Amino acid sequence: MKKLLIHTLSLALLLVLSACDGSSSSTKNAPLVATDITGAEFAKPFNLTDHNGKKLTMSDFAGKVVVLFFGYTHCPDVCPTTMNDLKNTMKLLGDDSNNVQVLFVTLDPQRDTQEVLAKFVPSFDERFIGLWGSLQETAEAMGNYKIFFAKVPGDSENNYTIDHSSGIYVFDKKGNVRYYIGYGEKPADMASDIKKLL
Numbered sequence: 001m002k003k004l005l006i007h008t009l010s011l012a013l014l015l016v017l018s019a020c021d022g023s024s025s026s027t028k029n030a031p032l033v034a035t036d037i038t039g040a041e042f043a044k045p046f047n048l049t050d051h052n053g054k055k056l057t058m059s060d061f062a063g064k065v066v067v068l069f070f071g072y073t074h075c076p077d078v079c080p081t082t083m084n085d086l087k088n089t090m091k092l093l094g095d096d097s098n099n100v101q102v103l104f105v106t107l108d109p110q111r112d113t114q115e116v117l118a119k120f121v122p123s124f125d126e127r128f129i130g131l132w133g134s135l136q137e138t139a140e141a142m143g144n145y146k147i148f149f150a151k152v153p154g155d156s157e158n159n160y161t162i163d164h165s166s167g168i169y170v171f172d173k174k175g176n177v178r179y180y181i182g183y184g185e186k187p188a189d190m191a192s193d194i195k196k197l198l
Contacts, residue, residue, distance in 0.1 A: 032196070033189040034170065034179035043169055043177035044144040048105065048137060051117035051130035058175045064101045065197045066171040070147050070164060072108035073120040078166045078183060086168075087124040088187040089194070096198050099173075102128045107149055107164055109138050145169065172197045 037043075045058040058066065067086065071079035083104065090097040104121045106112035109132055112120075117130030133141060142149055150163040166183035170193070178197060181190060 030192045032179075032193055033185055034181040034193045036178065037180050038176070038178050040177050042144065042146055043171075045175070046105070046131070046133075046141050046144070048131040048133045048141065049114070051114055051121055051132070053114060056129075056131065058171065061101045061171075062175060063173050064099055065173060065194055066175070067100060067102045067194070068105065068145075068169040068171065069103070070105045070107055070142070070145065071166075072106050072162055072164075073112050073116055074108065074161070076161065082166065082168070082183065083121075083124045083128070085185075085187050085190070086128070089190045090125055090127075092187055092191040093194065096195065097127075099198055100194060103131055104128060105131045105133075105138075105141060107138065107142065107147070107162055109133060109135060111158070170194065170197065 047055065047057050050056050069079075069082055069086070071082065073079070086102050090100065090102070093100060102125065104117070106117060112130075112132060114132060117132055121128045121130035141147075146165075148163070148165045152161045152163055154160045168179075168181040168190075169177055170179035170181060172178050179193060181193065
């Protein structure tokens with residue numbers, strides 16, 4: 001009876017350990033929600049200024065998975081929703097989130113000054129970085145990433161909205177573009193995809 005009890009407890013412990021081990025392998029084997037764009041030639045390196053006034057390029061984030069999103073701070077829906085989803089994705093990644101860098105590139109450099117970005121972007125996660133460029137630099141970045149952009153006039157010159165692409169680009173630790181994640185994907189699915197690159 002004692003041997004049977006020890007055997008049963010050993011088997012239970014083995015099953016628990018297997019389940020723990022299986023959770024990471026299930027993430028690795030989970031289907032990819034993002035579109036795999038490995039090898040795409042259009043996602044070229046950027047040269048923009050962060051919300052602290054420092055010039056940055058993709059090489060500054062070597063060794064980290066980079067999540068790149070284009071938006072603007074006056075956006076009424078898509079941008080804050082996406083940034084909130086990315087905040088929750090980072091929470092789900094736990095300690096792994098320290099190896100991920102989220103970058104928010106403004107499409108509206110006329111209104112999204114360094115000061116505006118410094119308030120907006122880190123409000124979701126203090127590790128998030130806002131990137132700004134001149135009108136020419138912004139246009140080049142949009143072209144490099146095939147971002148759709150259309151200004152929609154409002155009731156005054158400074159009151160307008162922007163229709164724009166709402167997907168997210170994900171780069172591996174070597175700075176190679178790997179995924180394109182469409183708007184509205186769940187944080188749990190994004191975390192699962194990002195873990196594959198970690």
